[in-house]
Amino acid sequence: MINFHQSYLSKNEVKYLSQVVEQPQKSGNGPFYEKCSTLVKQQFNFESTIFTNSATDALELAAILINIQPGDEVIIPSYTFVSTANAFLLRGAKIVFCDSGATHPNMCVQSLKSLITPKTKAVIPVHYGGKPAPMTEIMGLSEIHQFYVIEDAAQCIGSQYPNTQKMVGSQGHISCFSFHDTKNIHCGEGGMLVINHSPFKERALILRDKGTNRAQFLAGQIDKYTWVDLGSSYLPSEYQMAVLLSQLEELENVTEKRKQLWSIYHAKLGEKTAFLTPQEPWNAHNYYLVYPSLQKRNEAIDIFKDHNIQTAFHYQPLHLSPFGKQFSNNFNLPNAEKFGNGLLRLPLYPQLSEEQVNYIAEIAKTTL
Ligand SMILES: Cc1ncc(COP(=O)(O)O)c(C=O)c1O
Numbered sequence: 001m002i003n004f005h006q007s008y009l010s011k012n013e014v015k016y017l018s019q020v021v022e023q024p025q026k027s028g029n030g031p032f033y034e035k036c037s038t039l040v041k042q043q044f045n046f047e048s049t050i051f052t053n054s055a056t057d058a059l060e061l062a063a064i065l066i067n068i069q070p071g072d073e074v075i076i077p078s079y080t081f082v083s084t085a086n087a088f089l090l091r092g093a094k095i096v097f098c099d100s101g102a103t104h105p106n107m108c109v110q111s112l113k114s115l116i117t118p119k120t121k122a123v124i125p126v127h128y129g130g131k132p133a134p135m136t137e138i139m140g141l142s143e144i145h146q147f148y149v150i151e152d153a154a155q156c157i158g159s160q161y162p163n164t165q166k167m168v169g170s171q172g173h174i175s176c177f178s179f180h181d182t183k184n185i186h187c188g189e190g191g192m193l194v195i196n197h198s199p200f201k202e203r204a205l206i207l208r209d210k211g212t213n214r215a216q217f218l219a220g221q222i223d224k225y226t227w228v229d230l231g232s233s234y235l236p237s238e239y240q241m242a243v244l245l246s247q248l249e250e251l252e253n254v255t256e257k258r259k260q261l262w263s264i265y266h267a268k269l270g271e272k273t274a275f276l277t278p279q280e281p282w283n284a285h286n287y288y289l290v291y292p293s294l295q296k297r298n299e300a301i302d303i304f305k306d307h308n309i310q311t312a313f314h315y316q317p318l319h320l321s322p323f324g325k326q327f328s329n330n331f332n333l334p335n336a337e338k339f340g341n342g343l344l345r346l347p348l349y350p351q352l353s354e355e356q357v358n359y360i361a362e363i364a365k366t367t368l
Pocket of ligand 1: 053055056080081083126154177180
């Protein structure tokens with residue numbers, strides 16, 4: 001069986017983990033946290049980053065940082081993971097579902113424009129499969145209508161915005177990355193908050209440290225720390241940071257290898273324009289086909305299975321989920337439903353050989 005996914009194992013993980021076993025500090029903010037921060041700064045040049053235990057953590061932190069109050073409206077694509085909604089719902093926001101574009105699951109700007117009201121507090125573009133959402137338009141709307149933009153960049157580590165040298169995650173007021181083991185690089189469970197709006201920087205550390213000013217204490221700025229704000233426990237342990245450091249060190253190679261395999265799929269399947277695929281690999285987080293109906297997709301899954309290939313569909317649009325249905329603003333989101341019914345992801349990870357990818361692509365052709 002060719003599995004749909006295999007998490008990446010990097011060279012130095014065991015070595016770094018045994019160093020954590022030896023070092024006195026196992027809890028967060030130790031030497032491996034520092035090393036990850038320094039490396040990420042070199043790799044991405046983000047203004048300010050905070051590591052967390054997940055992208056879900058980072059999204060929750062973002063929701064507190066922008067002071068979501070009951071009744072504030074937050075616009076998210078319906079075609080996304082539940083955390084994009086939960087983080088804001090937990091703070092009392094009204095979630096407003098936006099449709100996907102016709103040719104890609106990312107937010108449709110026209111749909112977004114029709115949903116903005118004076119109560120819109122934030123818009124959460126999701127960069128599906130590593131492909132950036134239309135950020136220039138979204139940031140332009142944010143200036144006109146004065147809402148925050150929180151990028152859900154869970155799948156995007158290593159992607160760049162089109163026609164710029166800028167890394168995805170550097171445009172929104174805040175961005176949230178995932179290092180869950182389904183992502184290009186990982187530390188089992190992990191995440192990162194990127195703060196591009198400087199007034200949020202100091203408070204973000206307080207929220208992360210259970211609502212205390214512990215970071216200021218550790219920096220020698222105050223002589224004891226105390227409870228000053230809301231907060232939770234979002235700080236990852238040194239064990240997670242040890243694995244993440246090793247994975248970050250190999251990010252470039254991992255991305256390159258994924259892009260090579262992505263290109264094999266695309267050379268064989270990209271011409272099938274009825275089955276939409278993105279035209280660029282971005283960070284090659286996934287490769288997918290879009291079948292014209294749920295039935296066609298089910299038939300394709302069976303064909304792959306008969307050839308020992310495991311595939312995976314993705315999100316059920318949230319406006320149709322049992323929980324989302326209760327408060328959905330809109331049951332007419334045709335593009336989100338098209339991707340919900342038709343999108344199927346093929347195996348894509350560095351451990352696959354070119355022969356295996358060629359084989360999967362040949363079988364894929366027979367399903368189209
Ligand atoms: C778009 C999106 N947002 C958020 C998350 C949550 O990430 P995590 O598992 O790190 O909390 C995921 C998980 O896959 C995701 O796909």
